[in-house]
Amino acid sequence: MELKQLEYFQMTSRLKNITRAAKRLRVSQPNITVAIKKLEAELGIQLFDRSQKQLSLTPEGAVFLNRIDLALRNIQDAVLEVNDYKKLQKGTIKIGIPSMIGAFLFPKIFSSFQQKYSHLDIYLYEEGSMTIREQIERDELDFGIVILSGASSSLELLPMSKNQSVACLPLEHPLAKKKSIAISDIENENVIMLKDGSYLRNLLMQKMNNENIKANIVLESNQIETIKGLVASNVGMAFLLDFVVKDTPNIKVLPFEDPIFVDVGLAWKKDRYISKAAQSFIEFCQDTLK
Template structure:
């Protein structure tokens, strides 16, 4: 039994698709298929039910996956710990950033961190907050700078700032004259929505459902600059965090009649070994918060 076989099996189980697993692992599809068949032959059991279009685990496969997940996580942590003992002057950090944080919050953090820890490398993965939470729990990322409101108890959280979801409308729209906006106010409006995996999308659609409002979604994008440009051009309205739309030409940000506040912060898996590289990033963020608090009290 090879470590590679277990990694292929784990990814295929998570994605329920051999092709997507091959793309994620950057190997050919036959490599994964052959590896899993060899694993099944060695174990003498069938790991997947292949009778359906989408892969699904057999009961035996589900039991095996639980053990494999734990074993692979322990191996990853062991490698990190050994590297720390070797006292290398380099390290890597994998961090997930939603588009809004990536464009408006993370650059300030990253530039300061890089100046202090130039020997460390950061690999940034851009995805929605909900998707990043899932990847943190699957040990695919070290950190996420995300909307942490309502996050899983399996994640350690470091709140960094609080913001409010606002409705973004064209400056020349009749809606721009309102002091606040309800979901009934925009029931007939075209909506430009963030894509699946976004906390804001899930929250707004949930609130609309509660109000029996059916959203008229005309476009979807995770590019914040594109969203704001479409709003300014009169294509539709959008829901974004207030910090990313302040002073945007052609766009008026209006609070919701029933305000929705969210906490933004750093998140990481509770039970994972924290490498020296990762700990340096946590300490840096804590120092940043202390400096911000000290400055605000002056």
């Protein structure tokens, strides 16, 4: 049994697809297929149910995955701890950032941190807040600068700012004359939505469903400047955080009648070894807040 076999099995289990797992791990699809078949032969069990289009774990496969997740996590922590013990001068940090936060908040943090810790390599991954939080829980990322509201108890959280979700409308939109907007006002309106995996999208969809409100979603995008341009061009309304649209020309910004506030901050997984590189980033963010 080889470490690569276990890693291939773990990633395929998460993505439920060999092709996507191969792409994520940057190996060929046959490599993963052969490795999993060898693993199954060695264990004498079938790990995946291949009768459907999407792979699913057999009961034996699910039990095996639970053990493998723990074993691989311990190996990763051991490598980090040994590298720290050797006092390596090089380190890496993998950070997930939603496009909204990435474009308007993170550059200031990153530039200051890079100046102070130029020997560290930082890799950025852009996804929605909910997706990033799941990736941290699966040990795929070290940190996320995300919306913290509703985060799992398995994550450590460092709040950095409190922000308000607002409606963004074209200046000539009939609703732009109002001082605030209600969920019911969205009924049948053209809306530009953030993509799946976004906390704000999920929150708004829940509120609309609770009131049986249906909007006409004309476009989905995580490109904030594109969304603002579409709003200004009268394509539809959108829902973003206040600091993103502050002083944006040709857009009317309205709060909700029942205000929606969210905390933005740093999230990382509890009960994991924290490398010196990662610890330096936590301490930098704490000092920045002071």
